[in-house]
Amino acid sequence: MALTSDAGREEAAPAVEFDGVSKVYDPEGEALRALDGVEFAVDRGEFVCIVGPSGCGKSTLFRIVAGLENATSGEVTVDGRPVEGPGPDRGMVFQDDALFPWRTVLGNVTYGLEEVGTPGDDTVEGRARHCLDLVGLSEFADAYPKSLSGGQRQRVGIARALAVDPPILLMDEPFASVDERTKATLHAELLDIWEGTEKTVLFVTHDVEEAVYLADRIVVLTDRPGSVAELVPVDRPRPRDRTGEAFTAVEDRVLSHFRD
Numbered sequence: 001m002a003l004t005s006d007a008g009r010e011e012a013a014p015a016v017e018f019d020g021v022s023k024v025y026d027p028e029g030e031a032l033r034a035l036d037g038v039e040f041a042v043d044r045g046e047f048v049c050i051v052g053p054s055g056c057g058k059s060t061l062f063r064i065v066a067g068l069e070n071a072t073s074g075e076v077t078v079d080g081r082p083v084e085g086p087g088p089d090r091g092m093v094f095q096d097d098a099l100f101p102w103r104t105v106l107g108n109v110t111y112g113l114e115e116v117g118t119p120g121d122d123t124v125e126g127r128a129r130h131c132l133d134l135v136g137l138s139e140f141a142d143a144y145p146k147s148l149s150g151g152q153r154q155r156v157g158i159a160r161a162l163a164v165d166p167p168i169l170l171m172d173e174p175f176a177s178v179d180e181r182t183k184a185t186l187h188a189e190l191l192d193i194w195e196g197t198e199k200t201v202l203f204v205t206h207d208v209e210e211a212v213y214l215a216d217r218i219v220v221l222t223d224r225p226g227s228v229a230e231l232v233p234v235d236r237p238r239p240r241d242r243t244g245e246a247f248t249a250v251e252d253r254v255l256s257h258f259r260d
């Protein structure tokens with residue numbers, strides 16, 4: 001049966017769908033083709049990692065689903081609706097946390113809420129404190145970003161993205177510049193938050209091990225122009241043993257696309 005109502009469409013549609021997404025930068029000049037017909041869908045509550053070689057278009061894809069950039073052709077839909085710009089349904093976390101240095105940690109987290117309001121009955125400050133608690137930073141509410149470690153700054157970025165309670169979290173290499181030990185801690189924390197909040201996560205990384213540790217499914221992109229080389233399911237229970245045979249087998253399968 002065809003679903004025609006808006007409500008019906010929302011029920012039936014995937015959380016995010018990439019439908020033949022292509023991107024050409026500078027089409028009138030040098031014409032650099034960054035993405036070519038990217039096609040995949042993300043289920044509600046799914047944790048999907050996007051991996052691919054440097055320059056294959058991962059961040060471009062991220063910016064398109066975030067609504068920060070337009071596709072040249074094709075379409076991205078969120079809950080069945082075409083993306084036309086950023087929105088409170090998609091929280092973003094970047095590699096460089098982009099915190100406001102003149103605001104406290106709490107002030108950074110309240111920032112987005114001041115514009116769109118809180119998702120429930122909470123006050124702005126109450127909601128922000130709850131999110132800081134989720135990322136283990138309650139004690140640092142009054143600190144300024146410059147006094148935080150790289151890992152703590154990324155946690156603030158995550159708290160800020162969670163504050164408006166978006167159903168979808170978009171993350172672009174959020175842990176690329178933290179040390180390995182902190183990264184492992186952040187992985188565990190992120191998975192806890194994801195499991196506790198049932199959000200859909202789209203996570204861009206060039207780190208295959210990170211993708212295999214985190215994802216339900218990995219979207220492997222080809223060299224530029226990026227298109228989908230393979231959708232690799234990671235059918236392993238969590239927490240995952242990064243040194244186990246099954247883990248390494250998935251890593252090898254993903255890496256096999258980059259070896260030619």
Ligand SMILES: Nc1ncnc2c1ncn2[C@@H]1O[C@H](COP(=O)(O)OP(=O)(O)OP(=O)(O)O)[C@@H](O)[C@H]1O
Binds near residue numbers: 052058060
């Ligand atoms: N605003 C832009 N204008 C022109 N070209 C761009 C722009 N942004 C990205 N590109 C080009 O598009 C291609 C894809 O870039 P993108 O940053 O999406 O790749 P990536 O996979 O995220 O790379 P990395 O893993 O190195 O961060 C690259 O060749 C890049 O130089």
